[in-house]
Amino acid sequence: MTGINRQITLDFKHIAKHLQNTPQSKRLLNRGRAAHVFIDETTMNSVARTIIEVGEFTGTIREYDRYGMFFDQPIGYRVSHDGTRTLLYYGEIKVNASGQYHVIPRTGSSQK
Numbered sequence: 293m294t295g296i297n298r299q300i301t302l303d304f305k306h307i308a309k310h311l312q313n314t315p316q317s318k319r320l321l322n323r324g325r326a327a328h329v330f331i332d333e334t335t336m337n338s339v340a341r342t343i344i345e346v347g348e349f350t351g352t353i354r355e356y357d358r359y360g361m362f363f364d365q366p367i368g369y370r371v372s373h374d375g376t377r378t379l380l381y382y383g384e385i386k387v388n389a390s391g392q393y394h395v396i397p398r399t400g401s402s403q404k
Contacts (some may be wrong), residue, residue, distance in 0.1 A: 294346045296359055300387055302340075310336065310368075321373045328380065328397050330368040339367050339383040340395040347359035347385065350401045360384040360401050368397030 309316035310329055317327040330336040349358040366379040379398040387393040 296344045296347065296385065296387070297350055297392075297396070298365045298391065300333070300344070300391045300393045302345045303363055303388070303392035303394045307336070310396055312351055312369075312371075317371075321371065324373045326373065327329075328340060328368060329371060330397050331366065336395060336397075339397070340385060341395075343383055343395065347383075350384075353402045356386040357383055358402055360398070369396075370399065 308314040309320060309327070311317060311333060312329045312331075317329055320327040330339070342363075343355050343359050344371055349363045350358045350360050352358070354374060362382050364381075366381055367383055368380045370378040370380055372378075378399070380399060382398045382400050383395060383397050384401065385395050
């Protein structure tokens with residue numbers, strides 16, 4: 293079965309940390325962590341729509357149901373605190389027990 297076949301709603305509190313040059317993504321970098329950011333908000337919304345429609349369920353990890361897929365074109369970057377950028381081609385949606393979701397650009401599906 294593909295796609296997400298249940299009622300879900302966007303969790304707005306996670307959007308900013310996955311967009312470039314927001315205070316939230318900058319905070320991750322300032323703390324020495326990497327930021328996984330989309331190319332832009334339009335790309336983020338397109339990735340979310342596509343995963344909802346045809347993404348694959350990859351399991352429940354750390355209390356989130358996860359759905360994802362690889363894209364032919366880069367959807368974002370992993371930015372290290374030193375400024376190094378790695379292109380990202382995998383999108384993942386995390387859905388919590390309340391049905392709230394957010395989308396993340398990643399290098400691949402989450403591991404346990």
